[in-house]
Amino acid sequence: MSQAGKISYRELVLNGIFKENTIFKLALSLCPSIAVTNNVRNGVLMGAAVLFVQVMVNITISLMRNLIHPRIRLPIFMLVISGWVTVTDMTMAVFAPAAYKQMGLYIQLIVAFASILARAEMFASKNTFVPSMFDGIGMGAGFLLALTVISFFRELLGKGSLWGYQIINAKPLLILVLPAGGFFAVGLLMGFFNWISTKYEGRQ
């Protein structure tokens, strides 16, 4: 991984989306995957916030990597992350006040995401500006994709609507919008992803 020259940018992005998908593969940063996914709009907003923070943190760290003394790198990483999270938090509070009311706490807690700190430590602090940016885009997009998929199923089946518009007029499966349903949905989707990947790898 440290020799970014050999890896194409396309592979970097795809790696974040599929091979090291934060939620389905690494099972990290799970809190918001259930908390904000009972409708698609919140899921997408949350994913976008994470994508933004991940890319900006990666860019900042990779630009500063020669200035940071290795022994105090973790506190510096935390400072950079919490700075960008504060920016996101305040921006969301102004531009999406309704959604912010429901998920403000989870936006603030992006700061404690293991995946963001891990990418800063493992990738951005060793690579130059451009690969770090693409790595950030890949990881963030993987997260966004996972949240979108989970919230798509939960809103469609739990409320019969998508992005707030009614689609199915039958009686919805209320359990999927309840807290418990979130755990079921994520568990089932994770199992499904595992099944797909073992099948795909078995064929090769």
Added chain:
Amino acid sequence: MSNEFIKLFELIIAASLINNFVFTRFLGLCIFFGVSKRMETAVGMSITFTSVMMISAALSWLVFTHVMVPLDITFLKIIVFIGIVAGFVQATDTIMRKVARVLYYKLGIYLALISTNCIILAVPLINAGERYTFFESLAFAFGSGIGFSLALIIMASIREKLELADVPEPFKGVPIAFIVTGLIALAFTGFSGLIRI
């Protein structure tokens, strides 16, 4: 006086059972799935978590009310709270290694894990958001700690049995743990009418 006690008690019950951190607020899931494989680790983790949560809630309340509110810098709360929690955990780690070696070997490894955990950070953030008083903050932190411990211990005792169960191949590990958690969460929704606030 007694009214205040009842309020504090209600806060503890609400934080531990009704708004349980794991089952209704979905925080600390990484650690919840990470350490709930064995009973012994689950118990050690719960003790460490509850005490760190209470002390860091008290510290951050003091800083928030007496430093940040007068100076009007509450927008910095994320950075400041992270600093407080990480600094406090690091200090405890060092002191415990010197003073209480036995305790350090038992619980030290968990201390290192939790310095920047979302559940530890969420308590001060919620306290600040709800403008709780000092004792209310402490009660909330205590209730949350108890709630998290309860969840962790229930889960650990189920997972020890789950190891022996015949689970379909793709569901082994984390996916089945999610489904089990969903079932427990379903049971916990039964607490929701316990207290009317």
